[in-house]
Amino acid sequence: MLTDRTVARIVAIACAVVALFAAAWVISDVLLLVFAAILVAVGLHGAASAVVRYTGCPPKAALVIVCLSVAGLLGAVFYLFGNIISAQVTELFHRLPSAWQTFQDEFHLRGMMDDLMRRAEASAPSGATVLSAVRGVTANVANALLGVFLVVVGGLYFAVQPHMYRDGLLSLFPEERRADASARLDDVAEALRCFLKAQLIAMVVVGLLSGIGLAFLGIPAALALGLFAGLAEFVPMVGPVMAAIPALLLALTVGLDQTLYTLILFVxxxxxxxxxxxxxxxxxxxxxxxxxxxxxxxAFGTLLGPIGLLLATPLTVLVFALARPKSHCAR
Structure with missing residues (x-):
């Protein structure tokens, strides 16, 4: 028979667990940014480990080499192709509205779309104005830039002193469980590292194939569309569909044959x-x-919004790595 003290203890533990989950839900965006920073740290640490393995230099020196190499590579890409990419991205945004109008005219949807737009404007709050919409877009862009900054800087901090954060996390476990928890952390880190490696290769290949194919078909802003297709590959299934939409709209401005060929290309x-x-x-x-x-x-996109959609696959990899006795990643 349960005593009053035991019942009170169970209720207190249950309340603490509920409060912990409620707090985690409130700060879910922050936790997702932390997870994204951990992904950056895992990628940097994996690359640094490869440098240590092949050169024998100290780990921190290897991390500096990796960071400088990544910064140099990005700088070289922007220096060599920055003007082209910028011009094509600008062209993409300038052409998309006319491409959308062409799509409506081609399939006789203009009246239907205009009616839907009028209904949307009528259902919008009376205080909704163009100025408020611009402010919302500006705030979202500022939040996105801040999020990228936090992820990159946080990832660098995690990568510089991984053992300090790892030991801090392990200290939350009972002493008799720390060995198992440490082994599981190793397994999770290895699974995430392998995921990032494979995903990067897939993104590069898809981006190159899409960009070259679109350029061969004569689709406007082919380089920008190929870049978008490569980045969208990070979100499986949903990303490729989203990448194909602007390409098909722009292809429609060239002709129906190019639209069909573009669809075949993406397939x-x-x-x-x-x-x-x-x-x-x-x-x-x-x-x-x-x-x-x-x-x-x-599920992650519905529950956690755009950041959850972006990180859905690595979060799923994390769950699988925690649930399985041992990661299937090749070591």
Whole structure:
């Protein structure tokens, strides 16, 4: 029979757990940024480990080499292709409205779309103005830039002193469980490192194939569209669809034949990625069932918003790595 003290203790523990989950939900955006910073740290630390393995230099020196190499590579890309990318991105944003109008005219949707826009404006709050919309966009851009800054700087801090943060996390576990927790952290870190490696290769291949194919078809802003397709590949299933939409709209301004060829191009690229690239990289990452990946993207995007959608796949990898006895990543 439970005593009053035991019941009170159970109730107190339950309340503490509920309060902890409620607090985590309130600061979920911050926790997602922390997770993104950890991903950056895992990637930097994995690259630094490779430098240590091949050169024998100290770990911190290897990390400096990796950071300088990444900064130099990005600087070289922007120096060589910055003007082209900037011009094509500007052209992309200038052409998309006219492409949307062409799409409506081609499929006789202008009246329907105008009616939907009028209904949306009528249902909007009376205080909603163009100025408030501009302010909202400005605030979102500022928040995105701040988030990127926090992720990059936080990732650098995590990568410089990983053992300090690791030991701090392990100190939360009972002493008799710390060895198991340490082994599980190693497994999670390895799974995330392998995921990032495989995902980077897939993004580069998809971006190159898409950009070259669109340029061959004569689609405007092919380089910008290829860059967008490569970045969108980070979000499986949903990302490729989102990347194809602006390409198809711009292709429609060129002609129906180019639109069909563009659609075929994106289908072929995704088939190459699914049937050739992913199987070759499968040994480099935790194997995620397609259905689990799809619904994980939808679930995290619905619950946690755009950041949750962006980080849905690595979060799923994290869950699988924690649930499985041992990561399937090749060491």
């Amino acid at each position: 072929v690229v995704q088939q190459v990625e699914s049937n050739f690239i992913s199987p070759m990289l499968q040994q480099e990452m935790v194997s995620l069932p397609a259905a689990v990946t799809l619904f994980a993207v939808v």
